[in-house]
Amino acid sequence: MRYPQPLIEGTWLRRYQRFLLDVRLKDTHEITVVHCPNTGSMLGVNRPGSRCLLLPSHNPKRRLAYTLEAVRVGKRWVGTHPARANTIGLEAIMAGLVSAVPQIASARAEVAYGTSSRADWVLQTRHGDVWTVEIKSVSLAEDQVALFPDAVTERGRKHLDELCRVVKKGGNALMLFVATRDDVKLFRPALSIDPAYARRLAQAAHEGVLVRAVTSRVTRTQMVPLREIPVDLEGAAATASPSKTRL
Template sequence: MKFPTPLVSGRLVKRYKRFLADVILDEDGSEVTAHCANPGSMLGLKEPGSRVWLSSSDNPKRKLKYSWEVMEADGALVGINTAHPNGLVEEAIRAGRVPELADFASLRREVKYGKNSRIDILLESADGAKTYVEVKNVHLMREAGLAEFPDSVTARGAKHLAEMSAMVAEGHRAAMVFLVQRPDCARLSLAGDIDPNYAAAFAAARSAGVEAYAVGCDVRVDGIDVDKIVELTV
């Protein structure tokens, strides 16, 4: 995935109200408010003074011109925009970078299923077999080299696991794909101390036949691409 226009660099002042971030731009020292498309806690990624990069838009219908895309943390570039993971995983699947999900004839996004839910990606093979793919963004790292999910309580995530288990019970495949938007993690585990209910739901889903995979990203200021498999330690 390439950013359509060059990103603008700056320093983080603060992230607040979940979806807002104040940033001092490097180019002229002005302070702007950027959209932060990330509903999580962003644990470890909110330090004032952190170097950040923003995309900009000239769309007059937008309330905020800037969107927070990338930041520097622990010596690495980290992608924080949760609007990108579904597209990044789609690109990776189409490019064959997730070998277990390579056999498909069609790929659709945001397909209704279960009880008033939408699956992130639905794969269908030539014979009509379906694979339901749920994508989760990951950028929490509390131990060097180990990514963790989630960074806050996610009742919605537990609900998705139950609905994917139901799809397996109906004879379909279902797979969780964790997208690690930072290049400094080779392993991924669950943050059971942050959300024990999600950890329990994940264990139940795996027992029910839901598959799980993790992939890592090369994060740059000109774009983000899936470039490796991350080891699951759960």
């Protein structure tokens, strides 16, 4: 995925009202208000004083001229725009990076399903099989392990419930975690942050939902999927089958 135009650099000063960020632009030293599309806690990347990358907008009707896209953590950029994960996830699937998912012929976004949900993607294989896909953006990491969520997420558990219903009806369901960074080697649910979500994820895998994770790399011009990494659900739930805790 290429950005519409190259990202520009600034320094994160402060975040407030969830959607707003004060940033000092590197080139002009101007302090400007930036749109922050990430409504989560941004644990691990919520660091005042950090370098950040912004996508400029030349739309005169927009109130804010910049959108936060990434934050510098150590020696790499970490993506912070959750919606980008949907695009990267689809690119990873189409490139064959997600194991056990057949070759895809078509994809539809934001398709209504279940009780009151919208799937990030509904995919159809060349043989006519349909896959319902939910994608989560993962920016939090510790010791080269990608962790999700970074805050308690009832909505995330609801999505897992919906995917399980798809499987129970004979369909195919994929829960794909997209690490918006390239320095992780394993994915785990963040048991210490949201134990209920961690248990539900392990249960969903046991019930037949395919759980996978991929990494990605952010630069000033693009964000690209890199590789699949193992998913470790061991210890997340006592109800998970031992044979399916490491995927």
